[in-house]
Amino acid sequence: MIRFIDDKDEKRKISREVLEALKEWFEVDESREQFIRESADQPFWAAFENDVPAGFLCLKETGKETMELAVMGVKKEFHRHGVGRRLFAASKDYAAMKGYSFIQVKTVESGMYPDYDITNEFYKSLGFKELEVFKEYWDEANPCQIYVMSLKSAVGVISVRHSYRGEFSSEPVPREDLMTIANAGISAPSGCNKQTTDLVVVDDPSTLEAVKAVIEPPVAQTAPALIVVLTRRINAYRDRCFAIQDYSAAIENMLLAIVELGYQSCWYEGHITDDDRICDKIASVLGVPDEYDVVCILPVGKAKDEFHAPSKKSFSERVKFNAFGDK
C-alpha cells in the first residue's frame, strides 16, 4: 500500500529506517542525515507491506517546470516486489497534477559500481531518458548521471491521466485552452473520415448553470467549463456505423489534451445516457438539433482535491506477445 505522508516526524522516522538499511547506497553519514532532514519538508510517499515501511520516495522542486526525485529507497528484502514502481507512479501523478512538465533524477553513472548499475537500469525501465553526465558534480569517483522524463509527452500524459471526480477550483479556463482541447477532439481519426463527432463547449456562466441544473444526480457541478460531445449516427459505408468509435477517439484525445494543459476531467457517459436521459435534457438546454445525440460530458478545470488512481490489472494479465496462450 502506498500512502502520502504529511507528518514530519513520521517522514523522518520512515526515511531513517529505510536509508539506514541501505548503507550500500547511502553510506556517508552526513549525506544520509541530510536526506532524512530534508525529507520532512518534501512531498513524501511511503510503501507499506503488512504495516511495515518497505520504502519511501520524496520529491523536490528544482525549477518552475521540474520536480526532482530527491531520494528513493526500498529495503532490499522488498526489491523486485514492484514497490519502487508503485512509489514512483504515485509521485509522478502528483507532479503531473501540480502542472510540472519534467521529473529529473540524479544517480552515479552506469559502469562504476554494480549496485548503481541496478539503479540506472531501474530508472531506465521507468521511462527516464539520459540527459547528461556531470563528471565532477559530486566527485571523480561518482560521475553524476542526470535522467529526465517529460510528463507532457503523449506517453507521459497517458500514464498520468485518471478520472477526476472531485471539486474544481473556480479559476476560469481560458478560451485558447478550450480551443486547444476541442481541436484535439476533432483531430481524432474517424471511420471513413465521416467526422461524426461535434462538440459544444460551455464556458458562459449562465449556460453552465443551466446545463448543471439538469444533471441530477449531480456531477461536475463545480467545473468552470464543460465540453458536451455530440454524435451523428450516420453510416461510414454500407450498414457500418462507426459513430461510437469516432466519438470515443475524440474523447480520449480531449482527455489527454486536458491533462497536458494542467486540468482534470472525467468521461461522463454512463451517467448522462442512462434511463433518465440527462443527455436529452442537456441537448434541449443547448438547442442541439434532433439528428445529433448528446453522448458525453467532459468537465474541464483545475483540480482542488487529490485523486486516487484506480488499480488496474497487471500488464501480463492483459497483454500477450505473439499468441494468447501456449502454442
Ligand SMILES: Cc1cc2nc3c(=O)[nH]c(=O)nc-3n(C[C@H](O)[C@H](O)[C@H](O)COP(=O)(O)O)c2cc1C
Ligand atoms: C464509455 C465510458 C463511460 C463512462 N461513464 C462514466 C460515468 O458515467 N461516470 C463516471 O464517474 N465515470 C465514467 N467513466 C469513467 C470510468 O469509470 C473510468 O475511466 C474507469 O473507472 C477507469 O478509471 P481511469 O479513467 O481513472 O483510468 C466512463 C468511461 C467510459 C470509457
